[in-house]
Amino acid sequence: MENIYIQGRVEQSNEQIKIFWPGTILTFKINGGPLKVQLSDDLGESRYSIIVDGKEIEDIQPTENKEWYVLYAPKDKKDHTVELHRKNDFSKGTSTLYAVVCDGDLDEIKPNKKHIEYYGNSISVGYANEDTTGNDDSYFTNNYWAYTSQTSRALNTEQTIIARSGIGLMVSWFDLIMPELYDRLNPNDKKSKWDFSKKIPDLVVINLMQNDKWLMQNPDNENFLKRIGRRQLEGEEIIEKYSQFLQGIRLKYPNTPIICTLGCMDISSKSSVFPEYVKSAIHYMRDDQIYYLEYPFLAKLAHPSVEMHTKMSQYLVEFIRKHQLI
The missing domain is CATH 2.60.120.260 (Galactose-binding domain-like)
Structure with missing residues (x-):
């Protein structure tokens, strides 16, 4: 075709x-x-x-x-x-x-010169962002209005979005975590691998660990028990796991800037310890091309609405332009 x-x-x-x-x-x-x-x-x-x-x-x-x-x-x-x-x-x-x-x-269409690759969970997908009832109904998911796609349009870039609702870095609401998913072409086939040399992005944006945070509060969840067991995840372990994921991305893209983001759900609330974990993981990397951006705590009752996604995109676009990353 x-x-x-x-x-x-x-x-x-x-x-x-x-x-x-x-x-x-x-x-x-x-x-x-x-x-x-x-x-x-x-x-x-x-x-x-x-x-x-x-x-x-x-x-x-x-x-x-x-x-x-x-x-x-x-x-x-x-x-x-x-x-x-x-x-x-x-x-x-x-x-x-x-x-x-x-x-x-x-x-024929000429491709965009710049390209952003996103790794994330339901927020990056745009889960239930068009649900105005507050019921978080997955039917009303529209990635076109997610912060990811809004950012790509605002910056006139091509996009690749590697995301699934419910996925975590260490534990998910199902039997698959991002380190097992991020390098797949067909996400349903563990043998189907993506050729990272095929498309080198100009920027990588990561927004993960919201589901890890929630599942840490549900230690009897079957997926938590399978992955973690009957114990709590400690800060040093979380920092190490995040650093390992960053190292994996860096090996694929040695020269690509990476923005590690959190939010806009309760992982970026004032009581959350996860911002410090991510900052520590970035510090551990000793890489001046890895940045941190925290979205404000906007989605307090359900997944973020289209309006909240627009605000997230504005934060991200401003950050990218400020640091001249695209």
Whole structure:
């Protein structure tokens, strides 16, 4: 399939593209139309925003059957940019793109010169950010309005988002932690490894350990017992584990600046000890290209809203520009 500009890790062949990760974007530049794609999803729960000329117009949820979807049917013969943006994470399914048909021209797109890679949990995904009821319903997850994607748009950069809701650095709400996930191409296959030399980012942003913090308060959780046992995690161990993850990223990207962030949930509250743990891990690295940024404690009752994500993005964009990291 030609003239598709892809952002994010996908499994690609001449005949199909498999989409897993939140914030994966497929972009098409068309003149005329309609633009149609043939899709299926193994669980039928993956959701996508359709973005036309920078405006979110609707969304689609591919079924388990191979079906055609009209992304955009323009009423003119002008150039239009159409994006298919994955809203939720890979736990909701793997989508497969089989074909693209456009009755007009499908033109080549020049990629952005800069690229940010994000590693995170539900906050980086944008979990429930459009849920206005306060129920934290995963259906209302929209990565297009997560701080990650908002930051990429504000800085006009390409993005890769390696994130899953509920994941931790040392323990998760399921049997998988970020050090076991971060180097995968297909997140559901431990043998599927990403070639880090294929795409060197200009900046890495990490936002992890919110789930570690919560699970430390739930020591009877089966995943905590399996990973940690009947004991509490000590500060030195947490610092060491975070440092080890940083070392792994640094080995993949020797010259890329890294921003270690925390927040905007209670991991950045006044009573949290985790900011000092992360600062200590950074200090241990002795690397002047590793930075620390703490978002304010905004999400006090549920996951952050779109408005909170916008504030997070503003903090991050300001920090990146201040330190001239992009």
